[in-house]
Amino acid sequence: MVNLEHLKEYLENISYFSDSVITGDYIGTNQKRIKLKIVFPYHFPVVLPKIYVINLDELNLFIPHLEYDGLICYTPSNNVIFDRSNTEVITIIALKKAIKTLEDGIQGVNESEFRKEFIAFWDRQKNLQPIIFFASANDEIKTLEIFENNKDIIINDDVLKNKEAMYRFFPTNTEKSDSMDTLYLPLRSKNKVLPPNPRKGWTKKKLLNIVRKNCTQAKKAYFDKWINKKNDKGKLLILKIPISENNEVLIGYWLNATKQSIKKYTGPISPLYVRRFDFTYLLERTSGEHSFTNLNICIVGVGSVGSKLSNELANLGVAKMTLIDPEKFEADNLFRHELGVDGIKYGKPKLKVEVLQQDLEKKNPYLEVAVESMDILDIISSDPNYFDQFDYSFICIGDTMHSLEINRFFSKSNNKVFYSWVEPLGIGGHVLYIDYCKKGCFQCLNTDPNTGNIISNRSSLVKPGQTIEKTLASCRSAFVPYSSLTSREAAVKTVExxxxxxxxxxxKNSVLTWLGDFKNFKDIGYQFSDRFTKNKNYFPTVESNFINNKCEICGVKP
Structure with a gap:
């Protein structure tokens, strides 16, 4: 229990309403009596007390960080650390923070916080109608299309990838509608538009004034023409309001102005809750990095490493991807591959690239995936310029001889290529990046620096001459043993x-080497390479000093 005497410095008429609720009056600098309620949650003091303004309707307070139900948001809700041992101190500090939040709002000190919480205030309006938004939220004023899916209203433009994304989210019963005349209008980046008071909203006059004062002359002329147009449709307006750099909100209004212009319309205007499904917004909900969205990449080999890499690259925002692999997905692949049982439904194996394509596009509606079910050596033989279309290529096949041949092919190009492979039993792995305009290549790692002979990979963590391979029943089932955790780490390190x-x-052209768990490898009795022994305390490392003068491709020609 909190001693009420210690709260009298801040409140009047203090009393315990119940064991978990204290009430009291705070006299604001505006000389108004603000009735407060301090509620102690069941898990207090692990959870901070909630503080409410009881007489919110009477006061008609509209300030930042004051919720519709009177809750004062006086501190961030996540990861707040405090000493739980003194409940009275916690209560006093919470009360002081709540009072400061109120006073900052009353005195207008934190008016800018309104804009940061724009959507929070917007969403508190009554009778808010939801719509779903797929269109590109760019800086172009434009008319948009309306689609209906059962009771859902969907807004989109004529951009192909946005239409494809919409049909992936709503694959059935989505039909175009002519029921509304829809306009998308972006306001100036330097605007000072504040959210409406949720109890009052904006009037039509207020809405039109906000638009006219915060857009260019060209957009204003377009808008005026639109609001003066008469037709048999209702009007739907979507506004993009820039709040700060890389932070914008979309709001909307619906006006049932059929057979009359908006200018002469006297009926109600209905605010809309815009549920954003557009690519830019969804990307901003992650790290917000746009450097990858225009890249066209390919992955050669979509086994355990390549399949996981495809997902990591898709999640990074890459929007165009080609998968290359001739093999079918077998049950043997199940426990370390990204794909699940869909790849072998009814016991019929399917091509890895086709099943992975479906899986990726299902999970990433803005991702465009192409596939080639061919061996890469066949591709480069038939079309030597095939890889020129890609900004980056990722080779995840794990086979050294194939990789050396691929490296030889790329050495005559200007391609940028990543090679990613893992060591047996999950002891680690490597990612090699090569810009073929520069020195350093895959063969540099497989060339003896003294003799120039082809040798085991010099970056390897395993001592040469050991066969680390597992077979189940026959040599046809031979494979290099490592777990799904290893292939996942390989994908993550490649993306890093x-x-x-x-x-x-x-x-520079560089090789990244990382370590996994090598206990099992050591317990079995396998031997580590000299590189591992000398550097195990320094991994992961990124090295660019692997250029080999004896390399047939990069070395000094006699």
């Missing part, structure tokens, strides 16, 4: 290096 390359944090 890719990220640094795209942002030019690394500009």
């Amino acid at each position: 290096l890719f990220h640094k390359i795209v942002y030019k944090e690394i500009t």
